[in-house]
């Protein structure tokens with residue numbers, strides 16, 4: 188169905204059309220010229236009248252014209268972003284000529300472009316055309332960006348569920364505790380535990396808040412921690428090991444080794460400072476340190492959504508847990524590629540509230556390992572999905588390495604600008620559409636799809652912990668419970 192005609196000058200990337208009736212933003216259209224059939228997207232619409240143009244200053248003219256029997260002549264113009272040549276399956280390289288008819292894209296053409304991937308994420312906005320994504324492209328990482336309440340968690344849940352449905356393995360760091368209680372299946376909840384025997388000295392030092400700017404303290408804890416690990420390895424080799432007992436004496440054993448550093452040249456006040464930090468660590472992290480817990484790699488399952496509920500922890504402990512997982516998974520996938528041992532399946536890792544862990548202003552442990560995975564993960568089947576409602580708080584190097592992006596509603600101009608500058612496959616006219624997206628509506632760009640797709644993400648089929656609470660129902664339930672307690676009290 189013809190909706191308009193090309194007018195004026197056109198380029199292989201963009202054309203202007205004069206519409207025969209009102210058209211909406213985000214509509215996909217086709218035009219045929221020079222043996223090409225080009226698919227385009229309406230990115231801007233303007234409406235006006237030559238009789239009431241922007242210079243009209245006499246409201247009387249408008250009133251008289253409005254009383255005029257016939258309709259005031261007006262026009263509707265639209266800008267079409269030319270995206271794909273359906274005949275040659277490539278980018279258009281020829282501009283359309285003026286007068287070319289423009290039609291609404293037919294479902295068959297849209298399915299050819301948007302419905303060929305492995306898993307369905309939703310429907311092309313305004314159509315019933317399924318939008319499928321290519322799961323293999325997730326090895327080139329993904330950023331899910333949106334303002335609060337726009338549908339990030341729902342998108343994570345739908346994407347994770349459908350990766351698990353095709354026997355994939357997802358690992359979610361559950362910042363708000365909304366996935367570990369969800370209806371995602373198969374769901375594999377993992378207690379956020381750290382076994383010091385699998386930590387490297389840098390990770391352990393971070394848990395004691397000994398950073399790179401305290402080299403003397405770091406040397407003391409590194410030597411003591413390394414000696415401790417060696418002593419445990421020797422006990423394991425000799426078979427003389429009781430992990431439960433080890434768990435109970437871990438802090439004391441380590442403290443003795445820190446003390447012994449004084450005799451090896453360390454100053455007493457530095458040793459005392461490290462011991463203070465160890466005591467604080469024991470108070471803070473006794474809940475997550477467990478020498479009996481298995482290596483995290485043996486805890487991951489394929490054909491599952493693995494969830495580590497980090498919501499009870501403070502951000503330093505979260506950083507230690509997340510970075511440890513990232514390091515061990517990357518190492519174990521490299522080991523598998525080299526020796527056939529280690530982690531035998533690819534993993535897609537989801538980092539929620541990514542601006543906390545991958546902030547451009549802080550050098551967290553997670554940022555170090557996420558950068559490594561962003562650079563190297565593709566070759567070893569480790570894909571990152573970073574989720575954030577504060578894109579401009581993200582480290583720009585990491586954001587720019589997220590080849591794929593699912594961008595839901597973003598209104599904040601500085602966020603839009605930041606995302607635009609960090610994405611070489613995103614254009615200004617597409618970014619302008621982000622403000623008008625509704626809840627659950629997203630722009631998908633990158634290798635996940637053939638061309639930019641405006642999608643209504645499917646609603647997750649089940650409950651998520653972060654779904655908006657039914658306040659009224661919860662108040663009524665509380666009142667019913669109060670009445671029950673009162674009647675029981677009277678009876679008792």
Ligand SMILES: Nc1ncnc2c1ncn2[C@@H]1O[C@H](COP(=O)(O)OP(=O)(O)OP(=O)(O)O)[C@@H](O)[C@H]1O
Pocket residue numbers: 333334335336337338339340341342576626627628643644645646647653654655
């Ligand atoms: N695709 C969708 N279709 C319909 N409703 C949706 C969709 N996605 C999200 N919603 C609804 O919008 C609300 C917010 O969704 P969600 O929690 O996923 O947003 P969010 O961006 O993660 O929010 P927050 O930043 O607060 O975590 C929920 O009530 C959810 O049911």
